[in-house]
Amino acid sequence: MESLRIYNTLAREKQTFVPLEEGVVRMYVCGMTVYDYCHVGHARVLVVFDIVQRWLRQLGYRVTYVRNITDIDDKIIRRAIENGETIKALTDRFIQALHEDADALGIERPDLEPRATDFIPQMLSLIEKLEARGYAYQAADGDVNYAVRKFAAYGKLSGKSLEDLRAGERVAANEAKLDPLDFVLWKQAKPGEPDDTGWDSKYGRGRPGWHIECSAMGCTLLGNQFDIHGGGQDLQFPHHENEIAQSEGATGQTFVNYWMHNGYVQIDNEKMSKSLGNFFTIREVLAQYDAEVVRFFIVRAHYRSPLNYSDTHIDDARQALMRLYTALKDVTPDDAPLDWHEAHAQRFSAALNDDFNTPVAIAVLFDLASEINRHQDAALARQLRGLAGVLGLLQREPRAFLQQTSRPASAMALDALQIEAMIAARVAAKQAKNYAEADRIRAQLLEAGIALEDKPGGSTEWRCV
Structure with missing residues (x-):
């Protein structure tokens, strides 16, 4: 197989993938903040990096895939108070919902799924290291902040300069900060907050800022430097930029070698946003459409491109997936193993090795389906089913799928x-x-x-x- 090339957001180009340790890949993907049901944007992150880890394993790498859960956060606290329930009751319920949604979409479970609340000691240790190295300070209001201007490389992931950021600063000034760009590492507990929202520390009772969570969990579980860090494009700045500043400020080492970001989800050509009221939960979508159709809809777009969600596009995906299943309806695949030397498999492999180009890989599946329709060949049917299986598709009994698929x-x-x-x-x-x-x-x-x-x-x- 050809060498895998990945578009590295940090380098702004495709690069040949060379892991830190031969034959081993350590990958971290930012997961969900669990206070509500997952939406279509979350579905895209889940599917995109499920494909990434599947292909890495297919290439023979021993993969450790970490996808975290944020289970302490201001939104979580507000929702728990509104509901009159504990933080754990709220987050446990939505973690279960996350797993149900992910399972429906055919997402393989990550190797590790750490919860932020289980890594508070590691977060505090990281903050202490930053303080000792001059990157962190405790402000007059009790919060511990990161001194952004102390980290000379700040902005290297997003391409933003400190001066541009300062000029575009829209957040209300916090007089306790030394600089408006500084971000919080440890939030001082506020009077009247529930007991389960804070932890004791040398900085006083409080809770971690959002950004420090991923630095602590990533470094603890995968090492101070690892191969791939992924997430949605919206996390590139400030979340991932701040992760770099925290992690490299504390360790003095390069944090991540390859940064991957999937594109936005749009609703009828407008960016999906809760503030605009144009978002859909995964459950709402799955109530209307078959889960494999939704997965196929996501996979047939390149992960870095915008994904435009609409009923029309989902219906088109449904009909396209049915054409693939129809090719298998009257032909039973033979039981030989998938032949990676066969021409279609070679094209499929080349597509995924080119920055996980799933649209081209899907086109190969349709070429196979066309040949099967013409020749009713069991070997080609095996290739179609096997290659699609790498993408988590076409594993159901064709006639059952064709009859059960959700209708318009x-x-x-x-x-x-x-x-x-x-x-x-x-x-x-x-x-x-x-x-x-x-x-x-x-x-x-x-x-x-x-x-x-x-x-x-x-x-x-x-x-x-």
Whole structure:
């Protein structure tokens, strides 16, 4: 196989991937803040880095994949108080929901899924190191802040200069900070806050700032320097920029070699945002569409490009995935192992080695499907199913998928029993030579998103279109 090349946000170019330790990959991805249900943007992060870790393992690397959970945060505290429940009750419930959503999307569990609240001692130790090296100070209000101007390389990931940041500073001035750009490492507990929102420390009772969590968990679990750090594009600044400043300020070592960021999710060409009210939870989407369709919709876009979510695009993804399953409907794959020397597999491999180019890899699957439709070849069917499996696709029984796949909104009112009853009525009409009625029933089903296929012998099968 060709060498893997990854677009490194830090270098602003594709680079040949060379791990720190031969044959081993250590990867950290920023996970979710668990105070509500995951949304479509979270689904993209989950799917994108699931593909990354799957392909790294396929290449033969021994991967340690860490995806953290933020289970202490101002939003979490506010929501728990509003609900009249403990922090742990709230976060446990939404961690369970996260796992349910991820499992539905076919996401393989990370090797490690650390919770921030289990790493408070490591965070405090990191803050003490930063203080000892002159990067951190305790302000008059009790908060411990990071002195951004002390870290000469600040801005190297995002490309932002300190002067530009200072000129564009929009946050209300905090007189306790030495500089408005400084960010909090340890937040002093406020009067009246619940007991389960703070920890005792040499700086007083408080809780960690958001950025220090990932530095502490990443360095503790993967070492002071590791191979890949990933997350959504929105985390590039300030979160990942601050992680670099904290980690490298404390250790004096390069924190991460390759930074990966997936693109934004847009809703009808507008950036998804809770403030705009144009976001959807994964559960809302899965209530309408099959989970594999949603996964396919995400995978067929390149991870760095914007992903435009709309009913039209999801319906298009559904029909495209059905075409792949249709190719396998009447051909049973042989039981030989996947042949990576075969031409389609070589093209598929080259695509994923080119910065995980899933759109090109998906195009290879459609080329295979076309050949299967022409030749009904069991070896090609094995290649299609095997290559798609690398992407977490096409592993279900084709006929069951084609019948069970969620229908467009116009078809939601018809269940399987109703469809079968209408098919029976059509059969009866044909037997009575009432062909106009039979055609009317077929057209009615097609309008509802159900296509009929008359088989030799007189039987009729249906599928969603």
